[in-house]
Amino acid sequence: MSETRTQAPQPAPEMDYIETEENRAAPLRGSYDDCAWAKRPDPIPETQIAETQETEVLIIGGGIAGLAAGARCTDLGLRCAVLEKHHGIVARGAHIACTDSPVMRRLGVSIDKKQFARDWMHICGSRVNEELLWLYINNCSEAVQWLTDLGGDDVELRLFGGRYKGPDFTEYDGTHYMVEKPGHTRYKNRLGASLMCEMLQERCLEGEGNRILRKTKALYLEKDAAGRVAACVAECEDGHYRRFRGTRAVILATGDIGSNPDMLKTFCPLGLVPKRNGYAPQVPDPERPGHKIGLNTGDGHRMAYWVGGQFETPSWALSLHLLAYSIYVFFFLFVNRQGKRFMNEDTWVQAKAIRCAMQPQGDFAYTVFDRKWFQELGERIDITGGQFTEPLVTDYGDKWSEDNGIDRQIERYVARGTCFKADTLEELAAQMEVPIETFLATVARYNELCALGEDLDFGKRSELLTSITEPPFYALKWGPALLNVHGGMLTDTAMRVLDAESRPIPGLYAIGNVAGGLYGVDYPLLWNGNSHSRALTWARAAVADIAEQG
Numbered sequence: 199m200s201e202t203r204t205q206a207p208q209p210a211p212e213m214d215y216i217e218t219e220e221n222r223a224a225p226l227r228g229s230y231d232d233c234a235w236a237k238r239p240d241p242i243p244e245t246q247i248a249e250t251q252e253t254e255v256l257i258i259g260g261g262i263a264g265l266a267a268g269a270r271c272t273d274l275g276l277r278c279a280v281l282e283k284h285h286g287i288v289a290r291g292a293h294i295a296c297t298d299s300p301v302m303r304r305l306g307v308s309i310d311k312k313q314f315a316r317d318w319m320h321i322c323g324s325r326v327n328e329e330l331l332w333l334y335i336n337n338c339s340e341a342v343q344w345l346t347d348l349g350g351d352d353v354e355l356r357l358f359g360g361r362y363k364g365p366d367f368t369e370y371d372g373t374h375y376m377v378e379k380p381g382h383t384r385y386k387n388r389l390g391a392s393l394m395c396e397m398l399q400e401r402c403l404e405g406e407g408n409r410i411l412r413k414t415k416a417l418y419l420e421k422d423a424a425g426r427v428a429a430c431v432a433e434c435e436d437g438h439y440r441r442f443r444g445t446r447a448v449i450l451a452t453g454d455i456g457s458n459p460d461m462l463k464t465f466c467p468l469g470l471v472p473k474r475n476g477y478a479p480q481v482p483d484p485e486r487p488g489h490k491i492g493l494n495t496g497d498g499h500r501m502a503y504w505v506g507g508q509f510e511t512p513s514w515a516l517s518l519h520l521l522a523y524s525i526y527v528f529f530f531l532f533v534n535r536q537g538k539r540f541m542n543e544d545t546w547v548q549a550k551a552i553r554c555a556m557q558p559q560g561d562f563a564y565t566v567f568d569r570k571w572f573q574e575l576g577e578r579i580d581i582t583g584g585q586f587t588e589p590l591v592t593d594y595g596d597k598w599s600e601d602n603g604i605d606r607q608i609e610r611y612v613a614r615g616t617c618f619k620a621d622t623l624e625e626l627a628a629q630m631e632v633p634i635e636t637f638l639a640t641v642a643r644y645n646e647l648c649a650l651g652e653d654l655d656f657g658k659r660s661e662l663l664t665s666i667t668e669p670p671f672y673a674l675k676w677g678p679a680l681l682n683v684h685g686g687m688l689t690d691t692a693m694r695v696l697d698a699e700s701r702p703i704p705g706l707y708a709i710g711n712v713a714g715g716l717y718g719v720d721y722p723l724l725w726n727g728n729s730h731s732r733a734l735t736w737a738r739a740a741v742a743d744i745a746e747q748g
């Protein structure tokens with residue numbers, strides 16, 4: 199017999215209100231003055247500053263975000279100067295994402311924005327500024343269309359078809375890539391980010407008086423008497439220091455902190471784990487002769503901090519890609535350098551990269567497969583797919599073709615020594631330099647699970663369990679590389695940098711990877727190409743605000 203009980207309402211528990219120096223200062227008002235990287239350089243003596251140059255909008259950093267801001271200044275009739283420390287166009291990658299485009303509509307592809315936002319927040323560890331997320335979701339398509347229109351009839355935006363199609367981790371359609379149309383010769387770069395940056399540069403320089411000054415490294419910002427950020431001091435190509443004034447605003451677009459180990463220690467310790475830095479371009483490292491370093495040394499983050507800007511709370515998101523050694527990873531058996539299986543091979547790129555990096559000697563791992571692999575891959579492509587399983591340039595609707603070049607690429611890796619091939623598993627283990635007995639036991643156990651049809655050890659989908667029984671056997675070497683760290687300054691939705699009291703610092707904007715708030719703790723590869731369209735969207739928001747401020 200059941201008994202109905204009436205529950206007395208529970209009072210909220212009593213809690214002490216605690217306010218100390220420490221929690222008053224955290225988390226939004228962190229002080230990093232004790233960190234070596236936070237030391238402000240001494241100002242350059244006035245006698246050493248060769249001259250002062252003036253523009254309306256001073257943009258520091260000429261990657262995709264900075265060039266987009268420059269191009270938008272042209273549209274809105276603002277005069278600008280872009281200061282860039284590198285000698286040429288800085289761009290990488292191919293993909294750019296948006297929620298809607300003419301090609302998506304033509305192909306009948308759409309995105310449920312509300313679900314997309316929920317998935318984004320979920321993956322980013324609930325640390326997303328939802329105002330920024332919705333600014334991005336609602337404006338990225340217009341930004342990508344604007345960019346496409348800059349190329350007129352010479353370019354086209356194609357919809358990428360190589361998304362992951364498994365059940366557990368949703369990747370959204372909406373990743374695109376820009377190409378110059380066949381037979382057209384307006385641009386030097388044919389495809390991807392290099393093309394997009396060239397288009398933006400062209401538009402930027404169309405504005406009267408607009409300039410891009412390369413080999414010009416900004417050192418620190420200056421405020422005017424009214425407390426407004428109004429200038430920076432930079433070291434120029436000719437070796438002279440100059441002051442560059444932005445009468446309307448200063449925009450920081452200097453990229454991320456991924457090549458600054460001290461800043462990584464503070465904000466993203468996981469970024470120190472991978473042994474490869476995938477940022478491009480890389481230049482000789484002044485601190486370590488014989489080594490190279492990316493341009494993403496957190497210069498803008500520090501400049502903003504020195505004038506009172508606040509960082510989002512660490513730990514910051516990073517993007518790790520499986521780019522070291524090979525660009526294919528697949529879903530077959532993964533084996534670490536100890537010869538052991540270590541994960542469900544059917545997860546997403548970030549998960550694979552981070553699991554690999556966390557292994558002992560985690561700079562690389564192997565995917566092990568046998569003679570049947572190409573057929574097994576083709577038979578399963580419609581339930582797997584995604585980056586590092588399919589070619590990076592795959593069009594929406596493309597069907598599996600024996601001619602897709604993946605098998606030829608693997609044979610090239612064999613010739614290059616980043617994929618081993620052997621007639622016995624013992625020989626393969628010897629080439630891989632893993633303990634033979636452990637490796638044989640790993641493969642035997644995996645084959646046992648395949649025969650059983652159930653992955654009792656790591657829960658991989660049964661459809662993806664394929665045996666390793668027929669020679670030749672392969673071990674494809676792959677490893678994680680750090681691309682970018684996606685954390686930075688707190689901003690409002692006009693991209694104005696916020697101070698310790700969450701007030702905008704007059705005159706100062708942060709865009710691209712200098713801006714924080716969108717990614718929380720993990721880079722959401724549910725949508726490849728979001729970083730590029732975020733850069734465009736933030737650039738447009740900042741310049742729109744500057745134009746509106748008058």
Ligand SMILES: Cc1cc2nc3c(=O)[nH]c(=O)nc-3n(C[C@H](O)[C@H](O)[C@H](O)COP(=O)(O)OP(=O)(O)OC[C@H]3O[C@@H](n4cnc5c(N)ncnc54)[C@H](O)[C@@H]3O)c2cc1C
Pocket residue numbers: 258259260261262263264281282283284288289290291292293294295414415416417451452453454476477478493494495497498680681682709710711712726727728729730731733
């Ligand atoms: C290998 C690789 C592939 C990628 N592929 C994709 C992709 O397909 N899709 C995607 O969306 N994202 C991709 N990304 C990420 C994307 O490239 C970046 O997140 C994006 O370019 C950030 O743009 P940004 O302008 O903020 O920074 P950056 O592109 O890093 O540009 C910053 C610029 O500021 C300059 N700078 C820095 N300090 C100073 C200073 N003190 N003075 C003057 N100039 C300075 C730098 O030289 C640089 O040119 C990829 C990243 C990597 C590494």
